[in-house]
Amino acid sequence: WPTAAHAWVHANDGKVLVYPKYTITAGGSSISAFTLTNSTTGKSFTYAGTVLAGQALVVDTAVPTPEGLCKNNGTADLANLSGDFLVYLNPGNNSLSFSGANATLLVEYYPRFWSP
Numbered sequence: 637w638p639t640a641a642h643a644w645v646h647a648n649d650g651k652v653l654v655y656p657k658y659t660i661t662a663g664g665s666s667i668s669a670f671t672l673t674n675s676t677t678g679k680s681f682t683y684a685g686t687v688l689a690g691q692a693l694v695v696d697t698a699v700p701t702p703e704g705l706c707k708n709n710g711t712a713d714l715a716n717l718s719g720d721f722l723v724y725l726n727p728g729n730n731s732l733s734f735s736g737a738n739a740t741l742l743v744e745y746y747p748r749f750w751s752p
Contacts, residue, residue: 642733642734643731643732643733643734644731644732645729645730645731645732646725646729646732646743647728647729647730648726648727648728648729648745648747649747650727650747650749651727651747651748651749651750652727652748652749652750653724653726653727654724654725654746654747654748655698655722655745656697656698656723656725656743656744656745657694657696657697657698657743657744657745658672658694658697658723658741658744659692659741659742659744660672660683660687660692660693660694660695660734660736660739660740661687661690661691661740662687662688662689662690662691662692662738662739663689663690663739664689665689666686666687666688666689667686667687667736667738667739668685668686668687669682669683669684670682670683670734670735670737670739671719671733671734671735672695672723672732672733672734672735672741673733673734674723674725674730674731674732675731675732675733676726676729676730676731677723677724677725677726677730679719679720679724680719680723681695681719681723682718683695683706683716683717684716685708685715685716687708687709687739688709691708691709692709693707693709695717695721695723697721697722697723698745705721706721725743
């Protein structure tokens with residue numbers, strides 16, 4: 637959804653933690669220097685680069701390799717990402733916040749279930 641320094645509760649309906657793919661798309665103007673925080677887990681990452689208008693930054697925590705973790709408009713950009721790269725979601729409610737403006741944030745994952 638469109639966001640500007642926004643906080644919300646995101647529900648992971650699965651039974652175990654998940655590692656989402658976060659896609660931050662710049663709106664009508666470029667965005668830079670933003671932070672995504674999961675207050676429930678205490679994990680956050682900060683991006684210090686610039687995402688040009690209409691382009692997207694993808695932080696895929698399910699693919700924690702330098703080539704797959706952080707891509708700005710399809711180009712690896714791990715050098716501009718700092719903090720806890722693997723900002724996961726616990727089962728149940730997670731308190732998330734995004735410090736950027738003029739962006740749309742998409743959180744994608746498959747709920748996971750565990751059984752003995």
